[in-house]
Amino acid sequence: MSAGRFLRLWRIVPPFAVGAVLLAIWEFVVRINGIPPYILPSPLAIAESLWTDGPSLLGSLLVTLRVTLAALAAAAILGGAIAVLFSLSRILELSLFPYAVILQVTPIVAIAPLIIIWVSEPFLALLVCAWIVAFFPIVANTTVGLNSADRNLLALFRLYGASRGQVLRYLKLPTALPYFLTGLRISGGLALIGAVVAEFVAGTGGAETGLAFRILEAGYRLAIPRLFAALFLLSLTGIVIYLVLDFLSRLLLRHWHESAIAEEEE
């Protein structure tokens, strides 16, 4: 077996082994103590529910996923643009950054009802909620990145008579890319959380029901295995979003950034 393949296996096997052991203990504990499924369903019961309710849950997942991805895209574009504006004008950064922080620390649960009332279109209302949660890490990280350009390189650009636009394009934006991508990875998870929280608050406001509402509904009906199945799908989605963004980050930084360089190469 090659060293590279061994390393890859080494990254995959342990987390799955831990999961398998934990699931086995869970199943064992539920069976030994005869815990009823409406208190704690066993993993097998959850799997069974996942099989029977899977198709309808997947439909709901798609609804939630649409909100999540739209919010993430909006966070990436607007968050990046806001950070660039901040880097161009110190006074703009000083005047607006506190409000970005206020938006960040305001509990989304508290303001989601208001947003849902103000924004009549249900999809848009959910999108706004998820966006508020997701955009801050991108703004904060990208702002740091844009301000992290090497001082000597900045001096060199000055010496060659570079315009502000050129400094931004050739120096600040590439410097900020790894920071932006770190923000994006954090925001991926947050956008999902934001979408779920907004759905919890909104209920079935719209014609389509997202995964969050299915969780609520399963809870009311004491269909606890289905609740867990929905939670499982949600977690899986979060992991997939993270992996995709991580892959994207490695792809974009593979030539130069330390974070993206494979160990074997060194």
Added chain:
Amino acid sequence: MSQSRDTSSIVRLRRIGKSFRSGLRTLEAVDLDIGQGEFLSLIGPSGCGKTTLLRIIAGLAEPSEGERRLSLAADRGKHMPSRRVSFVFQDPTLMPWCTVVDNVLLPFRIAGRVGAAERERVGAEIRAVGLTGFERAYPRQLSGGMRMRVSIARALVTDPDLLLLDEPFAALDEITRMALNDDLLRLWESRRTTVVFVTHSVFESVYLSTRIAVMTARPGRIAADLRVDLPQPRERSLRTSPGYAAICAAVSNELVHATAAGSQ
């Protein structure tokens, strides 16, 4: 003796002083004329303001008092003589996301001229610093010495009137340093670009320069201005010659005096 070269001097500094806002005084009444085609080394104890002086010459820092004048071939009379002055920092200062070619191409990219002729120039310059075959490499794939070569290629690609180097080889090992000393000498001998070279090393300064300015400790003044009348082109064998040793001894002596003078 420097006054006699006024007509051909391309850098003229008069009574240059520099204080920082913290009250730190780094330069005091520096007078310096640098003639066309000279290789001048600035040598002095740590913190004597060598780097500050170099940044003032480049226009990257403003003197607190005194006058700085550059007479460059294509001086457009602007405050910033763009592209006629090149600067090599102590670190290679490369853009890690760019290949060697794109790093060397930077001055042209900023000037908005990236054509076949410019790419040709870049290729030739990369070959001149001995990096043939590494055009598509990224800085992290290169050794410290090779990165410094890229930095030098970027500085020379615009064919500058004035090349400023700020302790460029200080972080390199002795063998790499000697190799780069030789390469820099060859490049200078073939082009006769005016060079100002900041260094801590007496041996390096004597080996490379036509003239050495010794600075005192803070606040930095020019304590001694020495000609290096060693034969050219210079070969490695020079490093073991009696003439070289004598000049090294003289410069070391001046440096000891200058360091003592500054601390009084």
